[in-house]
Amino acid sequence: MDTLSEIDTHPNPSFSVPPTPPNTMETTPSPQSLPIIDISPFLDPSSPPSTCQQTAIATNRACIDYGFFYLTGHGIPISKLDQVISLARQFFALPVAEKNKIKRHDAGGPEGGDGARGYQAMGENITLGRRDVQEAVDLYREWDHSEKGVAAGGEGTYKTLQGPNLWPEQPEELKEVYLDYIDQLMKVGEAIVRAMGVALNLGKPVEGADKNTEDEEVFVRNTNKSFWVMRMIGYPKLETPLVEGGDVTEFSCGEHTDYGCVTLLLADPTPGALQVLLKTGKWLNADPIPGAFVVNIGEMIERWTNGLWKSTRHRVIHRGDGYRVSVPFFYEPNFKALVKPLRKCVERTGGEMVHEGNTYGDHLLGKVFNNFYSEVID
Numbered sequence: 001m002d003t004l005s006e007i008d009t010h011p012n013p014s015f016s017v018p019p020t021p022p023n024t025m026e027t028t029p030s031p032q033s034l035p036i037i038d039i040s041p042f043l044d045p046s047s048p049p050s051t052c053q054q055t056a057i058a059t060n061r062a063c064i065d066y067g068f069f070y071l072t073g074h075g076i077p078i079s080k081l082d083q084v085i086s087l088a089r090q091f092f093a094l095p096v097a098e099k100n101k102i103k104r105h106d107a108g109g110p111e112g113g114d115g116a117r118g119y120q121a122m123g124e125n126i127t128l129g130r131r132d133v134q135e136a137v138d139l140y141r142e143w144d145h146s147e148k149g150v151a152a153g154g155e156g157t158y159k160t161l162q163g164p165n166l167w168p169e170q171p172e173e174l175k176e177v178y179l180d181y182i183d184q185l186m187k188v189g190e191a192i193v194r195a196m197g198v199a200l201n202l203g204k205p206v207e208g209a210d211k212n213t214e215d216e217e218v219f220v221r222n223t224n225k226s227f228w229v230m231r232m233i234g235y236p237k238l239e240t241p242l243v244e245g246g247d248v249t250e251f252s253c254g255e256h257t258d259y260g261c262v263t264l265l266l267a268d269p270t271p272g273a274l275q276v277l278l279k280t281g282k283w284l285n286a287d288p289i290p291g292a293f294v295v296n297i298g299e300m301i302e303r304w305t306n307g308l309w310k311s312t313r314h315r316v317i318h319r320g321d322g323y324r325v326s327v328p329f330f331y332e333p334n335f336k337a338l339v340k341p342l343r344k345c346v347e348r349t350g351g352e353m354v355h356e357g358n359t360y361g362d363h364l365l366g367k368v369f370n371n372f373y374s375e376v377i378d
């Protein structure tokens, strides 16, 4: 199924932020669905340019119209995807004491936490001042790209994000399977940002290019040491009674945009949980398609493109059956990548820069503080 033909007639993107609709359960009726992008031409160096071009055109359309799409042709077998979900599910089913062996602790403290990596119990993650009804484990690229600073607590304490990953001890095979999966995802992430550079028509790679060269490989060069994040999330079913026509007051994951480059979401088959905000102001259920990822662009791509492509708001409301598990992988810029609007995109969007630019690392640190150190509105 490919819905691109249906949306080709959409008017040009508006550069205004869509109004935030009230937190009601109103979603857009089926059968509208996100477009499907086959990334295989960008994973196979022998693909003819015409097939790459088709993928690039479809990517541009999807990023303008939705900021979200389903990704096929990535080459990761379904058996591997099932294993990744199943291992996360097994972890969340363990006793709390076992899960707390890899608990996230604040940076700089005597427990050796780095404020970001590790297990977060139910309600620890905060979005828009509300506690999300979820538990999660966060893994990041190891801090391997520059000197580690000494945290205030001295030896054995870590600055924010600079500690080692805290891998679950149970299930035993989780670490090995996930490391292999991350290697595979890095290749897929690279293929997506390569397609995006072509989709934006940034021009053929320039000889002797460096990280600041704004040709079609600019995203590839600035993600070649991607400071990726892998998140295993467990969502119990929301239990608060729903009032007919009333506001939604409890979220599995509150409304947000992703803060990085591209997100590759793998989720179990539970329908009706992930919702994407359309330009019309309606919510669309982005139900899983077996074997496909749900991909969305993050704030760094929005900034690079000067708002030509928007980072779309989304949320999770899980009122279906069972305990939902998802494992998003965030393919991010390098920690030190300077992310500022590309000149060509600035020209195409009226000449004014939406941001003066800063490093992805600085942007990320701001988000980590927001997630875990912010106040909860009771």
Ligand SMILES: O=C(O)CCC(=O)C(=O)O
Residues within 6 Å of the ligand: 231, 233, 253, 258, 265, 267, 273, 274, 314, 315, 316, 326, 328
């Ligand atoms: O679990 C999901 O479906 C989406 C989670 C999400 O949006 C996120 O972690 O950023």
Ligand SMILES: [Fe+2]
Residues within 6 Å of the ligand: 256, 257, 258, 314
């Ligand atoms: Fe998200």
